[in-house]
Amino acid sequence: MNTEQQLARNGGKALVEALNFVTICRTLDPLGNYLHIGDLQWWCRDGSLDDQQNWHFWSQENGKILALGFINGNEIVCLLHPDFRTREHYLMVRQWGLQRLKERTRQQGENQYEVWEEAADDDPETVSFLEHEGYERREMYFHCYHRFLADPLPMPVLPEGFTIRPVAGEAEAEMRAALQRDAFFPKGSKTYKEGTLRQLAVMKMPHYDSQLDLMVMAPDGTPAAGCICWEDPVNRVGLFEPVGTRPQFRRQGLATALTLGGLQHLRERGMQAALVIGTHPGQEKNSTEFTSSRFVYEAVGFQLLRRIYTYHKVFATAI
Ligand SMILES: CC(C)(COP(=O)(O)OP(=O)(O)OC[C@H]1O[C@@H](n2cnc3c(N)ncnc32)[C@H](O)[C@@H]1OP(=O)(O)O)[C@@H](O)C(=O)NCCC(=O)NCCS
Incomplete structure (x- = not known):
């Protein structure tokens, strides 16, 4: 095919x-x-x-x-x-x-529907337009990061006994999906079954390459962290989507090591730059679990390209 x-x-x-x-x-x-x-x-x-x-x-x-x-x-x-x-x-x-x-x-x-739209901070015209239209800005926003791969790339450092390896294709879809589900819970897939179906769908995408679907394995064989790297071979730009560490394995440097490992792979395959999106909580309360990734990306050399704000407004179907 x-x-x-x-x-x-x-x-x-x-x-x-x-x-x-x-x-x-x-x-x-x-x-x-x-x-x-x-x-x-x-x-x-x-x-x-x-x-x-x-x-x-x-x-x-x-x-x-x-x-x-x-x-x-x-x-x-x-x-x-x-x-x-x-x-x-x-x-x-x-x-x-x-x-x-x-x-x-x-x-x-x-009879009513909520609409979400985005505007970047380097596009003030759209920001003003949406605000003028009565849209409300969500407190949390996105950080778009960029990193040139020609810049020095440190070797990943893992805690003792941990290793990084790619997913072994569809045979490990369930295992990979469980890792993803736990890392993003309560966001993302609600059940492990749903997660597995989504993972299998990702694996069937034509630009998916299991060699770039990476996991950090704990010494006892438990998948502790994972990321998928995507290649745009025409523009030679890679992307990290998603990146996640299971809660019990956080703050041990796993996401940092995994991201560095992913950057090495992307560079070896001829990519010249990489992109990733992190979230920023703004003044939002109780969101630290989903907002810390930007520290990881900045620590491995990603630089902020722009902020993306999300706006929402409720419309009535009668109008
Ligand atoms: C974001 C995430 C991947 C980080 O994984 P991790 O393996 O814990 O990251 P690391 O241990 O490599 O963290 C490296 C540094 O990032 C910063 N950091 C990581 N988590 C942090 C947190 N919760 N609060 C503040 N800083 C944090 C720290 O500076 C940390 O270094 P330190 O522990 O020496 O202080 C993990 O918290 C996660 O999976 N979150 C839910 C899913 C998610 O949001 N993914 C990113 C999508 S945008």
Whole structure:
């Protein structure tokens, strides 16, 4: 099965086009605010983007895509080709997204729906626009990090008896999923079974490579921490998504060592840079479990590219 056929099976035709589109956008604007191909494949793992009605592409007369909108949960994701990054195109995508969410809510027999949208701190126009539209900003936000792989890369250091190794394919899907579920609990998969189905879906994505799905193993063989590295071979940029350590193994330097190990692998495969997203709690209370990753990424040399804020607003279907 070739890449296109494999993709068509996982997430459908829209995912194929979306992967091509974000690759082109990154080529034209390497540090622009574009999803990595790994992000898209990771987001498709739970089947929520299988509905092709949740995707919309706008093309030029020559067939080249100029904009992409899709609905991820209740979020409108808007991606514009670097040559078409205008307010007019942004509004066009948003309008489609609002309409799609409205239709979906009506079909579900409900009369109001919450909409989520993002704006980066290097795009103050969109920040002002959403605030003017009455959207409320969530306290927690995202840090987008970037690291050049030509910069010195220290060797990973693990506690005695711990080792790093790749996942041995689908035979270890259940084990890998249990690690992921425990590291992200109570977020992410609710049950181990659901986690395994999602892990198997990720493993079927065409750019997934089990050699880049890494685990730190404790001396007794328990998987203690894990990360998946994704390659964009066209733009030579890697991505970490996800990174997680089981609660009982935290603060022993495992995520730091694993990230360094992942960076080494990405460099060996010819990647020139890597990306990762961490969260920042803002003033949010009781969120430390999910906000500490930025310290790990900064410790291994990632540098902040931009902050991404999330905004939300409740709409009524009658309007
Ligand atoms: C974020 C996470 C991966 C860190 O894993 P870890 O193995 O504990 O990380 P490390 O031991 O390598 O931590 C390295 C440094 O990061 C910082 N750090 C890590 N966890 C921290 C916390 N809870 N609070 C403050 N600083 C923290 C510290 O500076 C730490 O060094 P120190 O222990 O010597 O002070 C883990 O907490 C986790 O899985 N969280 C839930 C899932 C998640 O949020 N993943 C990231 C997605 S964005």
